[in-house]
Amino acid sequence: MELIAELKDKKAEMASWRQHLHQFPEIAYEEEMTSDFVAEKLKSFGIEVHRGLGKTGVVGVIHGQDSGDGTSPSIGLRADMDALPMEEQTNLAYASRHTNRMHACGHDGHTTMLLGAAEHLARHRHFSGTVYCIFQPAEEGGNAGARSMIDDGLFDKVPMESIWGMHNWPGLEAGRALAHVGPAMAGADIFILTIEGVGGHAAMPHQTKDPIVAAGMVTIALQTLVSRQLDPFDQAVISLTKLEAGSAFNVIPSIATVGGTLRTMKAETRKDFLQKIEAVAKTAAQVTGCDVSMEVRPGYPPTINHEADALFARGVISDVLGKDGLDTDLTPTMGAEDFSYMLQHKEGAYIWLGAGTDSQNLHSPLYDFNDELLPMGASLWVRMVEAKLPTQTG
Ligand SMILES: [Zn+2]
Ligand SMILES: [Zn+2]
Structure with a gap:
């Protein structure tokens, strides 16, 4: 034919x-x-x-x-x-x-x-x-x-x-x-991590819980997810594409946000990795005593x-x-x-x-x-x- x-x-x-x-x-x-x-x-x-x-x-x-x-x-x-x-x-x-x-x-x-x-x-x-x-x-x-x-x-x-x-x-x-x-x-989801600390004077960091340092830790920690926790025969991408914090050079802010996209090929991996992103971010932010909450904006599966x-x-x-x-x-x-x-x-x-x-x-x-x-x-x-x-x- x-x-x-x-x-x-x-x-x-x-x-x-x-x-x-x-x-x-x-x-x-x-x-x-x-x-x-x-x-x-x-x-x-x-x-x-x-x-x-x-x-x-x-x-x-x-x-x-x-x-x-x-x-x-x-x-x-x-x-x-x-x-x-x-x-x-x-x-x-x-x-x-x-x-x-x-x-x-x-x-x-x-x-x-x-x-x-x-x-x-x-x-x-x-x-x-x-x-x-x-x-x-x-x-x-x-x-x-x-x-x-x-x-x-x-x-x-x-x-x-x-x-x-x-x-x-x-x-x-x-x-x-x-x-x-x-x-x-792939499936494509957006996630936004809000890192909540305690703001204060830049000269007295010991009186704060610094969300900027926590955001740095979260950024690095999330790089290990695909490389260390994904089955090598599966596929996923985590890209952090937004990082926001602070308004003055002498103020430690109280909030930082880290946002990005998760791309996955399987429904199970998608669910699992959305949970892992939140868990890893929470653990990493603990370094400076900050809390993390995550908003997911679901995209196409x-x-x-x-x-x-x-x-x-x-x-x-x-x-x-x-x-x-x-x-x-x-x-x-x-x-x-x-x-x-x-x-x-x-x-x-x-x-x-x-x-x-x-x-x-x-x-x-x-x-x-x-x-x-x-x-x-x-x-x-x-x-x-x-x-x-x-x-x-x-
Ligand atoms: Zn198109
Ligand atoms: Zn098209």
């Missing part, structure tokens, strides 16, 4: 949709023009449309053939629609027309690949059961559009057995793809592909992109992704589709989605559905 010929022929039309979306980027929960565009396209393909989940989310429902055995299997395909709050510097003819807004992560392309697949699926209906095309808002910036859609009842209103996501991936050759077995993206589904996706990738098209080498990334919430509820996997070795990095002001990927991503979606929900006649 290979790319679907009809989708190859549709590349220029899909590129025009993608470049239109690129010109009018919208950020988290403001995807009004984008969701209108998506809903109108879906309707024009004869697809039932539901709106309003997660504020600006759109779901297209495509019914296939009768499964023949009384069951009605179903599958969810997810694309993200939001852009980033940044200025584009590409000078492209179709560059962003919105100030401080840019599609620098390729969500314009993801939306288009799923639209292309939706049209093909609606025209041929060569599958049994139901396909839900889920266009979500607010993936970027910790805004958790995926979770908003779930909180608004996504999986109750449109029940499905499995869900699948896809992201373009610069650095991997265009025309290659992969699905990690297990963790694909790790994105963990279900093993059997990742292997299934690899089969589809090999079918569509060829044996050489399947990459099995790329390591997971410490970046985070809110598709993780969907994989906490449903089976499925997150696929990386190579954007080319010469592509600018995601979130660069020079980045542009590679339109060569449009027929590839759309073909992968269609073949995924046909393989997962086969018809009676095959």
Whole structure:
């Protein structure tokens, strides 16, 4: 098997949709023009449309053939629609027309690949059961559009057995793809340690409990956590990124704060290390008699592909992109992704589709989605559905 010929022929039309979306980027929960565009396209393909989940989310429902055995299997395909709050510097003819807004992560392309697949699926209906095309808002910036859609009842209103996501991936050759077995993206949490001491005169430190010295001890002590307490076969990062204390040169302050981010690949490690960070910080701050309290601002959980589904996706990738098209080498990334919430509820996997070795990095002001990927991503979606929900006649 290979790319679907009809989708190859549709590349220029899909590129025009993608470049239109690129010109009018919208950020988290403001995807009004984008969701209108998506809903109108879906309707024009004869697809039932539901709106309003997660504020600006759109779901297209495509019914296939009768499964023949009384069951009605179903599958969810997810694309993200939001852009980033940044200025584009590409000078492209179709560059962003919105100030401080840019599609620098390729969500314009993801939306288009799923639209292309939706049209093909609606025209041929060569599958049994139901396909839900889920266009979500607010993936970027910790805004958790995926979770908003779930909180608004996504999986109750449109029940499905499995869900699948896809992201373009610069650095991997265009025309290659992969699905990690297990963790694909990290979980990312923010923590803020407040170190409380007793302030006083800088010349009389013995009358104080110095939170600045404690903050130094805490900073050093936390460096030992990943190196000494993490299983070498597991992965985590602790980076301290904020250190604040004091307002005068002759005053020992009463409070210092140390903040940072924890990145983990497993739910257990995440829980364990959040506890360890607090425990180690408390112990280290004891050096000067200070107390520590910790606030956690939870971010996206790790994105963990279900093993059997990742292997299934690899089969589809090999079918569509060829044996050489399947990459099995790329390591997971410490970046985070809110598709993780969907994989906490449903089976499925997150696929990386190579954007080319010469592509600018995601979130660069020079980045542009590679339109060569449009027929590839759309073909992968269609073949995924046909393989997962086969018809009676095959
Ligand atoms: Zn991004
Ligand atoms: Zn993205």
